[in-house]
Amino acid sequence: MATTSQQREDGPIRSTMVAVGLAAFGILASQFTVLPALLLDPAVITSPLDASIASRTLLLTLNFVGFVLAGAIYLAATDRGWSYVDLRPPTKQGWLYILAGVLGSIVFYVLVSVIVQLLSLPSAGNSVMTYIGDDQTMVLVMIAIVFFFNAPAEEFLFRNIVQKRLYDAFSRVQAVVIASAIFALIHVVSYAVSESLLATVVPVVVVFGGSLIFGLLYAKTDNLFVPIAAHASFNALQFGLIYIALEYDLEAADSSAALLVDLAAAVPL
Template sequence: METPTRLRTDGPLRATLVAIGLTVFGIAATQFTTLPAFLLEPALIDSPAETSIGMRSAFLALNFLGFVLAGAIYLAATDRGWAYVDLRMPTMRGWLYTLGGIVGSIAFFVAVSLIIQLVSAPTAENQVMDIVGGDQTMVLVMIVIVFFFNAPAEEFLFRNIVQKRLYTAFTRLQSVLVASLIFALVHFPVYYVTADSLVATSVSLSVVFGGSIIFGYLYAKTDNLVVPTVAHAAFNAVQFGLLYLALAYDIEEAEPAPSLFVDAIVSLL
């Protein structure tokens, strides 16, 4: 599975700059695709949690479709076409990697949650919580969104486009690390605007970086986009499922929710 040296036709700097450019282009595309949602519901800008579930869902779906649009434009502009997309039914080996990725990412999530609690490390809340608010129904909707929009769109752009593009200049392991670093840095604004400190932002970004390495490794080992996509979706679905249970416990029992547990979940979303 290693990329042969003769196929590495790019210099590391150029490949990295192209990868960063593709990422920036993806973010810019989301500004275009979400414009209809903002025009229909201006409240999404300042108080998204107060808008309808339908509008919030449409906004998130359009946001992730921006990544797909950016990737599609890149494929068309470079004459790579859709044949470049590694999308096929996994083999038994592929499904085993998928299962390993799900178990590994959840184990990583649990371990990091425990470490955060033990050392009382500050964390930053993801802006997605401004959209979800304390709405249990929206949390369940998020599980659907991560399967059909979030994970497929992010894996398509950051794995099949960005990471695969890096193969022309780096080994596969190096490509996973560089792509994961770029993926983590993309989340900087998402966490920084809600963080109390740069340390809190850094802690949350390190968690994103670690998770991205897991999914990038799955793609590097299988050359199949389905494998990291399913693992990524399942991982996020477990997070939102735990958040739903935490919110339900708080509401139904009329007792304080286990705040550290909730904080850990929210900080890792």
């Protein structure tokens, strides 16, 4: 459904500033929600792979809880309430959108893999991998986290709150692009440790493209379940590929497989 002029209550500058502020608030909130994990086991920060699986799981889970907290505070502060959340069981058409989103993400991911290989582009790894290393059990834990915490939390804040908030001043397509740009930019910190600017830019561009896909799913369906399901399924496929690579040592067996695994580790959650 297109956004009408009557629905555009704010100017584009104010709406964009609010959207950026919400994203920043989500990041800030996550710094507080992870504190229990840090207090219980400081090794999750100083030496993540030496920390227990339970500690790493708690840290990653609480990180995404921060996004939900930020969105909940915004809904309460603006009197929008939980009725503002567009979460309901998908229709048959909704399931088709989910399938299209997963397939579209895979195609996009493969295209990026080919381009990176052809142009010999560097790509920094995702900071989440510092909590996984070569631990296959942790890879399986991450699959559960993306379904129950990662995808629901990110889609709630960046689609149902940030993107929907942008509908007040922009068309839906414009809102999808702006929300995706904001989502991509907050991931810069995950890759900024790389010594190469290009290695940082490549995965950020990738997450922007993926975010466009999930944003369009939400814009088309007005149902938060749809991008959550597509997002979680795609991330689960990422970690499934990493698990298979660790199990069968694919990186050592074939250079093309190694590239796919490296990109799976680089593509943001």
